Amino acid sequence: MASIKDAFDETLQDEHALAKYITLAIPLFMCAKFLTNANEIGNFVPAFLFTAVLYIGFALKCTTNVRASKNVVLPSFISFPILLWYGICGIIALTPIIIIAYTLGFFITGFLSKIITNPSVLQVFIIITTALCSSIAYTGYILFARNMKVSDIYNLQKIGTYCADILIAVIFMKIKLFIVDCVLLAPVLYMIWLFFGLPHPMSIFYCCMVVVFNIALMAHYMAQIDYETISEDD
DSSP, rough: OOOHHHHHHHHHHHHHHHHHHHHHHHHHHHHHHHHHHHGGGHHHHHHHHHHHHHHHHHHHHHHHHHHHHSOOSSSSSHHHHHHHHHHHHHHHHHHHHHHHHHHHHHHHHHHHHHHOOOOHHHHHHHHHHHHHHHHHHHHHHHHHHHTTHHHHOOOHHHHHHHHHHHHHHHHHHHHHHHHHHHHHHHHHHHHHHHTOOOOOOOOOOHHHHHHHHHHHHHHHHHHHHHIIIHHHOO
């Protein structure tokens, strides 16, 4: 099974890892600043879009590095233009498969609502359907991050074969990530609360760093899922 411990250790052992997390946390911190300041709220949307594209590129680069068995997980140096380019490529490549997956889920849940009259049972089936459709998007991400080739995303045979296994692995990843976040956030935020009170710019910036660290962890974990599910059979 994919190891969150391996992901944790390797994403911290990269050279200048802390400096990279600090650098990448700045755009998200600025988003939080714009959102909480009425005079700067107009800057939030462009800042958020910039940050979202940047983080998608960051995730793809990390997954690609791990998948290629490189000695580093994080980008060798933080270049916003390069990460933005990766992010734009990822959005262009993955948006169609995401739209297809959730459109399929929309029609399936619409059909189920007509034949299942019990609301509780219907809700269970909707959750299962949504999760399976999400797994199509996860599988597409993994296939794309291998070689950054758009054609890999639409390998329907692999998507059909592995999406259920990948969904289960992603669920376990989210549970493990929740535990890691509790360990990372609780003691530090408690100390900040004791000395400075909450909310405080220091606590907000630390949370932004944890978000960036989470992205690196998930990217690493997704590469591990690829190795354990798809690569072994290939």
